[in-house]
Structure formats: C-alpha cells, structure tokens
Amino acid sequence: xxxxxxxxxxxxxxLFSEQIFAGNPSPFMRYLPRQxxxxxxxxxxxxxxxxxxxxxxxxxxxLRNGIALNGHIGFGQTPYDPYFxxxxxxxxxxxxxxxxDAYFGGHAGGIGSGLDFGGILDFNxxxxxxxxxxxxxxxxxxxxxxxxxxxxxxxxxxLSRNTRFAVVAGFALTNSATSxxxxxxxxxx
Numbered sequence: 397x398x399x400x401x402x403x404x405x406x407x408x409x410x411l412f413s414e415q416i417f418a419g420n421p422s423p424f425m426r427y428l429p430r431q432x433x434x435x436x437x438x439x440x441x442x443x444x445x446x447x448x449x450x451x452x453x454x455x456x457x458x459l460r461n462g463i464a465l466n467g468h469i470g471f472g473q474t475p476y477d478p479y480f481x482x483x484x485x486x487x488x489x490x491x492x493x494x495x496x497d498a499y500f501g502g503h504a505g506g507i508g509s510g511l512d513f514g515g516i517l518d519f520n521x522x523x524x525x526x527x528x529x530x531x532x533x534x535x536x537x538x539x540x541x542x543x544x545x546x547x548x549x550x551x552x553x554x555l556s557r558n559t560r561f562a563v564v565a566g567f568a569l570t571n572s573a574t575s576x577x578x579x580x581x582x583x584x585x
Contacts, residue, residue, distance in 0.1 A: 451472070
C-alpha cells in the first residue's frame, strides 16, 4: 500500500470521526465471496458520547457467484450490546469497475430487533475502491416501530490479494437513525 492511499484512508476517518454513534452496523464488505468461499470482516469504532470502543464482525459465505449469506455480530455497551443479525446479499449488476448489490435480512439487539434492507453501490476511482449506499432497518421491538435509514460511504484499499482495509461512515437520514464510523479489515478465503 502506498503512503498516499494510507493517508487518504485515514483522512477520510478523521473527517467523519466526530459523527461516531454506533448502532446497527452499515454494510462493510465491498466484494462478495465467490461460490463456496468465505469472507470475514472485523472492524471497530468509537462511541464518542462516552468514549467506548464498539466492535462488529461479519462472516459471509458465497452460496453462488453474486449471492452470499452473511452473519453479523456486534458488541459494545447498552443499548448496543449485543447485536446479532443475518442477511442475504445479491449482486444485481456488475462489471469491471462498478457493481450494485441489494440485501434483506433481520437482526436482534443493537438499537432494537427488526428487519434489515438496503442497496450497495461499489466502484473504483483512481486505484481506490469506494462503497456507498442506503442501509435501512425496520425496528419492531416491544411493540414500538421505527425505521432508521442511513446513507453510508467508505473507502476500500487492497493490501494483498485476499486482504482489504476499509473505512465506512454512516450518516443518519431519519430521526431514529444513528451516525457511525468504523474501520477494519476484510479477509477473503
């Protein structure tokens, strides 16, 4: 990894670091694993309102090329601990430099149990990978209903053939949503 790419990734992290409020994690993996392969993402963030570390992990299994089953777990402090979820993610369009995926699933814990849905656009620009999209939840815990929706954007840098570093920031679009930023690694096997 060049120094320029390293500094761009950390500049992105620094620009959005004051908006870190963790909740249900935004999508983090830019690529899906191929059929029969596994990918693991491990990332951390900070909750600046009380300086607590929060962690999220994702494991993805390629059911077919362009379709993956994902499992998520998160930890931190109440009300964000613990978080368990799963979804199925499908590639709807892909070419060498642009891809669009959609996902649907569910979760328990986090800011409330419910359903997850969203769309992910990924592309290459100047040798860097970018991920952006919309992440929504329909919270149905204790008879209350809310629909937090976030816009997210991130940078994805290839460190080796099977390892990538990513920084992703989520921005609240609805009153029930929370803003967050996470950084970590994706490993493809």
